[in-house]
Amino acid sequence: MVQPDGGPVPRPTVGYVALGGTIASVPAEGPGVQPTLAARDLAAGVPGLEAAAVLETHTFRTIPSSAITLRDLVELVPLLEAVVARGAVGVVVSQGTDTIEEAAFVLDLLWDRPEPLVVTGAMRNPSLAGADGPANLLASVQVAAEPDARDCGVLVCLNDEIHAARFVHKSHTSSPSTFHSPGLGPIGWVAEGRPVIAFRPTRRAHVELDWSAPLPRVPIVTIGLDADPALLEAARDLECDGIVIEGMGGGHVPAGLLPAVADLLERIPVVLTSRTGSGEVLATTYGYPGGEIDLLDRGVIRAGALDSLKARLLLMLAVASGHDRLATRELFALVGTTTGPVAKA
Structure with a gap:
């Protein structure tokens, strides 16, 4: 040229x-x-x-x-x-x-x-x-x-x-x-x-980090048929800094897990994703115990379109940055809930 x-x-x-x-x-x-x-x-x-x-x-x-x-x-x-x-x-x-x-x-x-x-x-x-x-x-x-x-x-x-x-x-x-x-x-x-x-891409987010603190411990728990509450209780026993629940379908867990979820919410932020691999976690469709409406009402943070791997990393960065529950929820709303890429003008 x-x-x-x-x-x-x-x-x-x-x-x-x-x-x-x-x-x-x-x-x-x-x-x-x-x-x-x-x-x-x-x-x-x-x-x-x-x-x-x-x-x-x-x-x-x-x-x-x-x-x-x-x-x-x-x-x-x-x-x-x-x-x-x-x-x-x-x-x-x-x-x-x-x-x-x-x-x-x-x-x-x-x-x-x-x-x-x-x-x-x-x-x-x-x-x-x-x-x-x-x-x-x-x-x-x-x-x-x-x-x-x-x-x-x-x-x-x-x-x-x-x-x-x-x-x-x-x-x-x-x-x-x-x-x-x-x-x-x-x-x-x-x-x-x-x-x-x-x-x-729309809605870029930037996270400022202070790495003087220890690296946050955030596990992912995938929920399957007849899931054992001990999987969630282990996160409590390990003194985790947060947890990502990879729920069924639109973001659901068996009702038998709800006591363990409630116990975790008293201690650490809990983020809800879907094990399906695509689509957003639902917010207003299913109201039964363990459905997404119930979980969100309890204080679980909705990951939006983020899969569990990325939700875990975002939660780790939020914890490492000193975000409280409200700031973490707002960060997930910005990064995880999106209209996606827009056509170039």
């Missing part, structure tokens, strides 16, 4: 920070692969990347996705902010896909800048035929450099699809097309190296 005066269009600077994962995994001693590749090594193996942007590379961690912690993500944000402060128009983070939906959601709550922050990874490691890491990394850099991706919050880009961090979900153990946003779909795509943002 050339400018109107005939000179070449300067390449934008994009930050690239690697955390390990399948995209960085190669055969090691013993069976299987392990994450060992640094950001510079990964970038060097991507055809066309140099034409897309000038990269500022950093290797922040070299670990599997299951080893990533909330503290890792909190410590990562200042590095990402420093990269854009030095002039990067956006930043790409690569990591293992097992926890991309959770890590991207946390980063979305911590990232309050307009520059695009794009999270990516791979389902096939570099030693396999058809490894998808290079294509995902190239597409993510192109999205991070796209002016139209500004103010969209954190995005997840794999398989040439662009998803909003708040809604994306890993739906298959091994398929390259594993990432979906239930009920919504991607907000954009990459075609022939050109990112398209078709819809823009």
Whole structure:
């Protein structure tokens, strides 16, 4: 491409920070692969990347996705902010896909800048035929450099699809097309190296953290047929700081669990999600004991459209930030109850 005066269009600077994962995994001693590749090594193996942007590379961690912690993500944000402060128009983070939906959601709550922050990874490691890491990394850099991706919050880009961090979900153990946003779909795509943002997420929320306090303990309890109250009573005995109940259907539990729920509510915030995986927790439909009306009247916090994994993380951040019950309820109303992405004007 050339400018109107005939000179070449300067390449934008994009930050690239690697955390390990399948995209960085190669055969090691013993069976299987392990994450060992640094950001510079990964970038060097991507055809066309140099034409897309000038990269500022950093290797922040070299670990599997299951080893990533909330503290890792909190410590990562200042590095990402420093990269854009030095002039990067956006930043790409690569990591293992097992926890991309959770890590991207946390980063979305911590990232309050307009520059695009794009999270990516791979389902096939570099030693396999058809490894998808290079294509995902190239597409993510192109999205991070796209002016139209500004103010969209954190995005997840794999398989040439662009998803909003708040809604994306890993739906298959091994398929390259594993990432979906239930009920919504991607907000954009990459075609022939050109990112398209078709819809823009609404209602971004930012959480300020003070990590001088210990990490909150928040378990998830999935409610099944004839669920045992001891599952909820264990949360009391463990002195948890909050709990997420993954209820049946629209957000329901057997009536036999209500004494345990009431006991928890006297001590800690209780958040209600659905085990179905899509749709919002109901609010005004079912009035029987253990139905969502009964639970909400008792003081349970409605997670809205958030699944249990993301509801747990939001509750942990709320507790760590010192939110009281009312502020936590308002935060869930902002993040979890949403009209979703809106068509781009």
